[in-house]
Amino acid sequence: MTWFQAVVLGIVQGLTEFLPVSSSAHIRIVSELWFGDDAGASFTAVIQLGTELAVVIYFAKDIWRLLSVWFRGLFSASARREPEYRLAWYVIIGSLPIAVLGVLFQDQIKSSLRNLWITAIVLMVFAVFLAVADETAKLARDRLTLRDTLAMGFAQALALIPGVSRSGGTLTAGLAVGLQREPATRYSFLLAIPSVFGAGLFSIPDIVEGDPSGRFEASVPQTVVATVVAFAVGYACVAWLLRYVSKHSFMVFVWYRIAVGAVLCGLLATGVVSPT
Template identity: 80%
Template sequence: MTWFEALVLGLVQGLTEFLPISSSAHIRIVSELWFGEDAGASFTAVIQLGTEAAVVIYFAKDIWRLLKAWFRGLVSRAARSDPDYRMAWYVIYGSIPIAVLGVLFKEQIRSGLRNLWITAIVLMVFAAILAVADETGRQARTRLTLKDSWVMGFAQAMALVPGVSRSGGTLTAGLFLGLRREDATRYAFLLAIPSVFGAGIFSIPDVMDRSGPGLQADIPQTIAATVVSFVVGYACVAWLLRYVSKHSYMVFVWYRIALGAVLCALLATGVVSPT
C-alpha cells in the first residue's frame, strides 16, 4: 500500500462510518476500483478505531455520565433506578451479538463475505429495508428497553457483511421499534464503541503481519489512515446528528441503490473482479 492509498482509505472511512451507507463496503469498493486490490477486513477494522475515537470524544460527557451511573448501580440498589444505569447495560447487552458472531464467523468475514456481488446486492436490499423503516416507523419513543437493545444489537451484527452498514442496520431496527431518528442514531453511535474498539484491537496483529494477499499497509501508514479517519469522522458525527433531526434517511437510501446498481453493472461487464 502506498501513502496515497492509505490516506484516501482513511478519508473514505471517516466520511462513511457514521452514515447509513456502509464504510466497510466503501473501503472494499474504493480499494478495488482505484487500487486494484482489497485493503482487507483487518485494515478496515483497525482504521475504524479513528472514527470511534471521534465518537468517544464527541460523546465524552454522555459516556462519562453512563459509566458513573453504571458503577454506582453496581454497589447501590437505589442507583439502579437511574435511566443512565440501564442505558449503560443496554450498550453492553447490545454489543454481545456482534462480538459472538464476529468470532464465530471470523474467516468468512475476511474472505467469502467480501465478494463484491454480495456487497452490491446487500447495499440495495438494505436500502429498501431502511426506506420502509424510515417511512413507517412511528418515531414516537425516546427511551430504550432491554428488548430494544437486543434487537438493535443483532441488527448491528449484520454489518459484519460489507454493505449492510453498522449505523444503518442499527438505525433501521430502531426506526422499526418506534424510536425517534435522533435517539436511534445516538444509541447506534454508543453501541458501536465497544464492538469497533474490540474488532480494531483484535485485528492489529493481522495488520502487522504483512504476508497476506491484497493491499498491505505498514504501521505508519495504518496510523496515518486512522488519524485521517478520526479528523473527518468527528466532523461527520456532528453533521449527521443535526441532519437527522430535520431530515429523513431517503437521500442515503437512493445513494445506496445507485451505488449498488453501478457496482452490479461493473461486475457484470467484467470491469471489476468480484473477489
C-alpha cells in the same frame, strides 16, 4: 499500499462510518476500483478505531456519566434507578451479538463475505429495508427498552457483511421498533463503541504480521496515518449527522445505496471489476 492510498481510504472511512451507507463496503469498493485490490478486513477494522475515537471524544460527557453511574449501580440501589444505569447495560447487552458472531465467522468475514457481488446486492437490499423503516416509522418513543436493544444489537451484527452498514442496520431496527431518529442515532453511536474497538484491537496483530485478507498490505505507519485521517474527518461527520437526522429522513442515503449497488453490479457483470 502507498501513502496516498492510506490517506484516501482514511478519508473514505471518516466520511462513511456514521452514515447508513456502510463504511466497510466503501473501503472495499474504493480500494478495488481505484487501487485495483482489496485493502483487507483487518485494515478496515483497525482504521475504524479512528472514527470510533471521534465518537468517544464527541460523547465524552455522556460516556463518562454512563460509566460512572454503571459502576455506582453495581453497589448502590439508588444508582440502579437512574436511566443511565439501564442504558449502560443496554450498550453491553446490545454489543454481545456482534461479538459472538464476529468470533464464530471471522474466517468468512476475511474471505468469502468480501465478494463484491455480495456487497452490491446487500447495499441495495438493505437500502429497501431502511426505506421501509423510515417511511413507516412511528417515531413514538425517545427511550429504549430491552426489546429495542436486542433488535438493534442483532441488526448491528449483520454489519459484519460489507454493505449492510453498522449505523444503517441499527437505525433501521431502531425506527422499526418505534424510536425517534435522534435517540436511535445516539444509541447507534454508543452501541458501536465496544464492537468497533474490540474488532480493531483484535485485528492489530494482522497489520503487524501482514493482513491475510488484504492483497496490498499497509505498513503500520500507513495504517496509523489512515486511522488519524479517519478520526479527523469522522469527528466532523458525527456532529453533522446528529443535526441532519433531527430534521430529515434517511431517504437520500437509501437512493445513494441503491445507486452505488446498481453501478457496482454493472461493473461486475461487464467484467470491468473482479468480484474477489
